[in-house]
Amino acid sequence: MRFSTLAVVAASAASAVAEDKYLGFNSGATTDAGVIKKQADFEKEFAAQQKLTGAPGVFNAVRLYTNIQPTTESSPEPIEAFAAAIKTKTKLLLGMWTSGTKSVDGELSALEKAIKTYGKDFTDLVVGISVGSEDLYRSSADGVSNKAGVGAEASVLTQFIKDTRARLSGTALKNTPIGHVDTWTAWTNSSNAEFIEAVDFLGADLYPYYESGANIGLNNAVENAFPIFETAMNATIKAAGNKPVWITETGWPTTGPTWNSAVPSNKNAEKYWQEVGCQYFGQLHTFWYIQRDSNPDNEMKFGLSPKLDGTPLYNLTCPSVPKKTTSSSSTSNSTSSGNGTSTTGSGNSTGSGSANSSTSAPEGVSAGAFTAVSKTTLVLSAVFAVAAWML
Template sequence: MILPTLISLASFVQYISLSSAVGSLGINVASADLDGNCRTTEEWEEALTKASAFSSTIKTYAVSDCNMLENIAPALNSNGNMKVWLGIWEVDDTHYQEEKDALSTYLPSISKDYISGVSVGSEALYRGDLTPAALAAKISDIKSLLADITDKDGNSYSETMVGTVDSWNIWVNSTNSDVITAADYIMVNAFPFWQYQTASNQSHSLVDDVMQAIQTIQTVKGTDDFYIAIGETGSPTGGTALTEGQAPLTVANAEALFQEGICTLLGYGIDVNLFELQDEPTKPLATADDGTSSDVERHWGVYDSDYNLKYSLTCDY
């Protein structure tokens, strides 16, 4: 799919009316609860229920941390309608083996229909945790592991997609072609906040960044018939701004980014995973590339800490 650039609202509404497919909305969910403790199965059940108000898919980060896969397995089975993108956190060899062990132990208790795919690493290239060659090798390793696992009904996980998630500028960088070639899918993270965008430019920046990444990925892969989605995007609704003139950290601004930027991407047929389900009041401070610290990571939920939805997640087109 060759994607158009950002267009006027009137033209976009007409484009949507002629489009055969609109993207699906998903949501990132942390493995820790509001107090920083690991989510129990009951808390995962609640999270799945809250996410199901606007989505049929959640995305996670690590299967062994906080016993995530062990605890969510019964919740997925009892819910019966939600799917999950599983994350593999590859911070070191010991942890990576723990992640693989969790897959081998708990995937057999779940229907493969509830697993959208497995993401090896989350911004591992951006942080420099792995080289492109090393990440590509781990993607291939997880594919081999899944081929030897069957679900609770005896169906093989061999066809489960394995890919990775990274920042949009990493995919524009042509040095990461090994990863694109190895992956069954790629997810792109893009946050206007971390680029210090103004309110008037945040949606244009989001769409442009994503389009650049998609074009590069499609060129490397040699096809436009390849699954590319947004792994994380959204805007904080509170906390400390990083620079003067930056888009305000308000609910109204987050809703504006959703309607003007995220809904544009959905309208182009791109699946988008919002960051994130609920505010995390105990989350550590975040650090920007220039070393600036901010507490914004505690205010990125579409739900507040009491599970009140902050704004509508229905696109106005």
């Protein structure tokens, strides 16, 4: 009797926690043809992702790369994705572009205008703010070698985060978690350990497809995707200490060139979704790359529903089998500092576990156009501790 009751409590607790984990996609500022998105384009995209056939939950969150609507840089205006999110009730992981800049004043000005214009309808949707995207990777030796574009050093990003907190201190977003998005190799680089103290969360971009094998010791065929992802994730969680880790980019391309042993195809993208995505959905906040491609410069296309009609290119149904046992799901990674999380998008990177564009402009915007481990585990641990005591 006690066992049955505890089982019900455990199941209920796990379900409640899982519902607290965001499911979303990345969303660039342009279409894959380089056309700047307007509010109607974002509305169509956000509405479509919430009705994907076979999806294991409602994907009602998006990760953006910038707060600024392209072409308004001289007098920054809020990106039209904000109005679309309000219309479609879509959660927002805001992005601030920091590569190659000396200030985030423009990004913050656009954000302040949005707060003033939309008020609570907007601020209630914001789940986090990412100050920068893959800047540490781009400024690293690997990033320079791979010609990943202009990045930003940890000291610069730390100041940008301080500036952001100061500017938002008197607004409705004053308690919003502020973090940074980067590759797992950037987060696990000991030279960036001090920077981790400056963020509320770590956004991790993880792409087994782009791994060379040098970092993990496995070739990057799709059959090895889960152990590669798990190894990278666990290393990031270890580096994070008590800071929560979010999955801010991951996916497998459906078309494009073979990368070492990794072959793009619908079949392999489905296998990756089911063997990697389905293990982490509901466990960590997850922003998949991508519903419809938005980076014209990338040969690899990751879009899983390019027509935005709710029909995916492959089966999104998660297998009805127990999740694999991973060290990441049993690590006590605190989420007390908040919830929350932009990217260069998929481009070319070797061994970084990331998909990096060679441009230093936000995802889907040409350079010329733009001058925590699962709470489920913690709850279940407590439940089973009580079970042991009662028995």
